[in-house]
Amino acid sequence: MLQRTFSIVKPDAVRNGHTASILAEIEKAGFKIVSIKRMSLTEEQAQGFYAVHAARPFFGALTQFMASGAIFPMVLEKENAIADLRKLMGATNPANAEEGTIRKKFAESIEANAIHGSDAEDTAAFEIGYFFAGYELK
Ligand code: ATP
Ligand code: MG
Numbered sequence: 001m002l003q004r005t006f007s008i009v010k011p012d013a014v015r016n017g018h019t020a021s022i023l024a025e026i027e028k029a030g031f032k033i034v035s036i037k038r039m040s041l042t043e044e045q046a047q048g049f050y051a052v053h054a055a056r057p058f059f060g061a062l063t064q065f066m067a068s069g070a071i072f073p074m075v076l077e078k079e080n081a082i083a084d085l086r087k088l089m090g091a092t093n094p095a096n097a098e099e100g101t102i103r104k105k106f107a108e109s110i111e112a113n114a115i116h117g118s119d120a121e122d123t124a125a126f127e128i129g130y131f132f133a134g135y136e137l138k
Contacts, residue, residue, distance in 0.1 A: 005081040005118045006035065006127035011069035012112035019072055022115060025102055026076065029088050035136045036074035043067045049130055052123075058111065065111055073131040082124055085117040 007026070009019050027033070041049070046066035053059050078084060090101025094113055097104040107113040118124035128137070 001106070002077060002079060003081040003121075004075055004077050004128065005124045006115040006116075006131070007074050007076055007083050007118075008083060009074075010112065010114055010116060011065065011071055011112040012108050013106050014070045014072065016108075018106045018114065022102055022106060023089065024074075024087075025105075029078075029084065031078045031081065034066070034075040034077050035132055036072055036130075037136040038070055038072055040070050041067045041129040049127070062111060074136060075128055075132060082118055084120065086119065089115050089117050 008130075009022050013019060013022055022080035023033070043063055046063040047054070047059075050059065050063055050066070053062065055097045058061075076085060088102060090097030090104075090107075093110040093114060094107035094111075097107070102115050103113050106115075118127050
C-alpha cells in the first residue's frame with residue numbers, strides 16, 4: 001500500500017552540511033519527496049510538535065535543540081513508507097544505529113540525531129498537518 005510519512009532533517013544535520021546527502025539516501029531508498037521546505041521553529045512550535053514527549057526529562061533540551069537552527073520538514077511517499085523510513089534512519093542513539101543507516105552516518109548524539117521520522121499512521125497524519133497545508137501535498 002502506497003503510504004505517506006513525515007520526516008525532518010534536524011538542525012544538527014543542516015548545520016553540518018548533510019542535508020543533500022540525507023535527501024540522496026532517502027531518494028536512493030525509493031521514496032518520492034512529495035513536499036519539502038526550509039524553515040526554523042520557535043520553541044513554542046517545537047513544543048507543539050513534540051507534545052507527546054512533554055513529560056520526558058529531555059523535553060526542554062530537545063525542543064530548544066529543534067528551535068536552534070534551520071530544518072527541512074518533508075512529506076515522503078512509498079510502499080510501506082513509515083516502517084521503511086524508520087529502518088533507513090536507524091536507532092535513536094547513533095551509537096546503537098546499524099551500519100549504513102542515516103543516523104549512523106550523520107548523527108552527532110542521541111539528541112542531535114540528524115533526522116526525524118513518524119512512528120505510526122496517526123502520528124504521521126498529525127505531523128504532516130502540523131507542517132503542511134493540503135494545497136502543498138498534491
Ligand atoms: P524521532 O521522533 O525524532 O524520529 P525517535 O522516534 O527515534 O526520534 P523518540 O523516542 O520519539 O525517538 O524521541 C524523540 C527525539 O527526542 C529523539 O529523536 C531525540 O532527538 C530525542 N531524545 C530521545 N531520547 C533522548 C534522550 N534519552 N536524551 C536526549 N534526547 C533524547
Ligand atoms: Mg519518535
